[in-house]
Amino acid sequence: MARARDDVRQALRRQVADRAEALWEVALRLHADPEYAFAEHRAAALLTSELERAGFAVERGVAGLPTAFTARSGAGGPVVALLLEYDALPGLGHACGHNLIAAAGLGAALALRAVPETAGAGTVLAVGTPAEEGGGGKAVEVEAGVFDDVDAALMFHPGVYDWARAPLTAQVQYRVAFHGRAAHPTGNPTEGVDALAALVELFNVLAALGRRLPEASHVQGIVTHGGTATNIVPEYAEGLFGLRAATTRALQELTDRLRACAEGVALATGTTTEVERATVRYEHFQDSEPLSERFAAHLAHSGIALTPPAPGVYLGSSDIGNVSTRLPAIHPFVAIMGADGSDHTPEFAAAAASSRAREVLLAATQALACTAADVLLEPGLRRAAWARHRAEAAA
Template identity: 75%
Template sequence: MPTPLPAPYRQVRDETARRAEALWEVACALHEDPETAFAEHRAAALLTGELERAGFRVRRNVAGLPTAFTARSGQGPPTVALLLEYDALPGLGHACGHNLVAAAGLGAALVADAVRGAADGGCVLAVGTPAEEGGGGKALEADAGVFDEVDAALMFHPGVHDWVRAPLTAQEQYRVAFRGQAAHPTGNPAEGVDALAALIELFNVLSALGRRLPEGSHVQGIVTHGGTATNIVPDRAEGRFGLRAATTAALDGLAAQLGVCAEGVARATGTSFEVERASVRYEHFRDNRVLSERFAGHLSGAGITLSEPTPGVHLGSSDIGNVSGRVPAIHPFVAIMEADGSDHTPRFATAAASERARHVLSAVVEALACTALDVLRDPHLRTRAADEHRTAAAD
């Protein structure tokens, strides 16, 4: 005979079931009206409207970002944050399932707040985080102090695996420019200094470097400017390079190597060069095992079992890494389609509005809300999570 759920968790289950249809409508509305990074105005309005109607105190334009927001109920400490992503991919819509991330964070905040009761102290904080797909909303919010008083940051992400934690790498992009001397390739070729040739040589050097980079490290580049005409030796050439590494420290080392390579090429070709960061830096994700295991335990009640990630597999990068460097955080993956597919595809966009996604949404809302209540009500859990976070941050 199954062990009965403790009363608070039964309340969460009942409250989740009561709100399930409304939350699915939110997920579908976002799915049908995708908006890209920093332009998620209708999504932000929909989500903040739901939170305001529930009595949350909403603050918009957080961190100077028009589509970022916080919504607060109660007063910390302690404070538990539920994170909402809602940006879509250009041309692919919600092919990363952020409509589900937003609905899950919204639902967990509403359910946890409804269940915790007037006698409970603490604060439930919903954080609207725009532009995960390249803009780094969470990174900018973290730098602005949004998470400074937060005891735990909770979110989930739909995927093709049921994994208790996300193997997410650090990443950033750099602009590299070479400057030479324009000339006519036949009229006065000896006077020319070919900036494009220097950029091409940098690609060759980085290709050789890539063969000896450690697991999780990666450099990929494109030419963004290569000249203006075929009968002019290019005096300016630029490229954009994406760097990834298993840890933030390794990313810093890789960026330094990029600079050394560019300097060497410039010396060899007689050009001058510039290297500058061209994106927000995403730190690697530091999983808080104490909270991840608590979430996984709650999710198992819905028949979804989370396992450890496949060793050696990295699934890209996310700005949740920047949050996890500051506070205990979780970012589990829960499958909404089979592992023979991938996100960032039309097939995944379809899956983000499927019946399986609907089931996952309700299960995740319940598990996130239970975990949030645990954080608010259990000082021992908060202490263990904080200790785990300090250990992970020191690595």
Template identity: 75%
Template sequence: MTDAVDELLEQVREEVAVRAERLWEVARTLHADPEYAFDEHRAAALLGAELEREGFAVERGVAGLPTAFAARAGARSRPAVALLLEYDALPGLGHACGHNLIAAAGLGAALAARAVLDGDEGTVWAVGTPAEEGGGGKVTEVEAGLFDGIDAALMFHPGVHSWQWAPLTAQAQYRVGFHGRAAHPTGNPTEGIDALAALIQLFNTLAVVGRRLPEGSHVQGIITDGGRATNIVPEYAEGLFGLRAATTEALEDLAGELLTCAYGVARAMGTTAAVERATPRYEHFRDSAVLSGRFARHLERAGLTVTPPTPGVYLGSSDIGNVSGRVPAIHPFVAIMDPDGSDHTPEFAAAAVSARGREVLLAATEALACTAVEVLLRGDVRRKAWDDHAAGAG
């Protein structure tokens, strides 16, 4: 039996269809003009203008970030749903992660949802989230309280898999510096304390530790400062280490392992060590099964299918994890190329403006908008999502 909400969902599909060419043009425009972390001024301006044109009140520069924005439509503060828009690109590769499609889908979903609501049924937010690829705009927005009072945060991500939810790990980068003492390597070698040798020993120690780390945890490091000349014992050496783990708690354990190894090597080598976190911490993603299930059903009606992810396979990290720890959230993947491909490649960038990319954009927009309407109008869906979130699901 069709109820009033079901009728509105049919209207959502019509609203997306009306905007199809416009949304595709936005996606293509972003793709042709890639901007990078915290410098996405033209993208933010374009998206904000599209929202203002349809009656959204747009606040720019939210959370102290010049290229972030929060656009609101609705007379009541609660319930509230946020569509998340990512629009940063990858240096040298452009939109090789498909953020042009994420932005256009979030935009279209917000516009379509607002169009079918009377304004007194809650609030639709469109939140511009810069620097997902490096810098963690959502981390800053969460800390600024931007998602306080939001009942759900919704986005999709193009990929090489079509998965209902995202197995995204926690991650952070740490800078480790060793201080030794300079000397001539042949003139007075016993006076030198080789900081580079200590850093290399840390790499070796972490390689051994890596054999016993739990599934999903690993450390990848690079040398960022290895000395100044071959005829000087390096008095300072520095490495940058990327840590990933299946959960935020496991990431903290891994960071503890790094500190233990660094300080242990320093003592053994006669150096001193300094360890500091170099990037915002991305938390692991917590899926709202209630809402991702709704998205999957709506996506299927649009002609595409998503399945649970392959067990034991992880797809990197994202600052959506920090949002998902505060409010019910979804981050499904929808494939725009075959599973034997990869994102962060020129081929994926091409797929982000392909016919398949357009098909995925419109289907995901429709599914996001329908899910947003259900969050606002179906109290049972909203309550179940919050109950699961409080219970720690995901």
């Protein structure tokens, strides 16, 4: 049985290798034509056409999102989902390497359909997930039921580290507004209630709070409206605040503290306040260790060794967190440039079309295909992944 499983993995690697040039061409086409949140029309068309040509049943516009899609091969359970990201960063293009994520998910899905043992073992679901950089396509898809009945969600992310799992925090943005009363600052100063002064005081209170927050928690704000003229006491002021925390529960606690701070400042300054969520909430990432260990083992076949992330280092947030808190999921990082670099930079955008990126794409696609095959063919692995997932959720 083990030998037969090895034969399946070898067949999947060959399928990916045979498609290496075509997958790299997809990655380069996406890289050369960056599109942004919920407007990735050409990217979605390219990917769905490739999947449809291979025999996948494609559904476009899923979850009410014009550039989201699912592509299904096979029937019944188990079900393994491969996640394709393809949005870019305004002004920077593919400086997060989503062109590689999309090509890898595409290649793994095509390989799985082409190998009889995996094509007939259940359902392969390629999920097009727009707007990871802002808008949270995966979060919307989760709520719409796209991942209902899925046994595992798999993707990789290019980066500057070779890490088996992603230390991704929960994050959300809130708009905080203060309402006061306009007046002339010299003609009738006592009639004014300064909304901007209230907003500034909120920044002061949050700065003091920040010194007592736990690791990975912080609040960062900007002023989005501070008045209209220097000779008018501002009757309205508004700030936008980004909140992050190590877990979704901690983020909720931080949100409650932001609201309490705003209400306290309003009471002290005689203003009124509104605190409203401004973005989709990204939940923290919950790694499926049984699955991420399999991915790491398969990636090692290509000579890339993954390690645990460095303690105390966090790499931002992603809507993969919303998927991972519902079902077993992986989001390993594989380096396409040195650790002295950073994503969301012009240098990383260049790296996403480099010869190293091409090598990583081939290796990661093969590892994704083999990990997906393990999910489809090994009931014990699925049970272990779900048991770990439920234990994490209950902790």
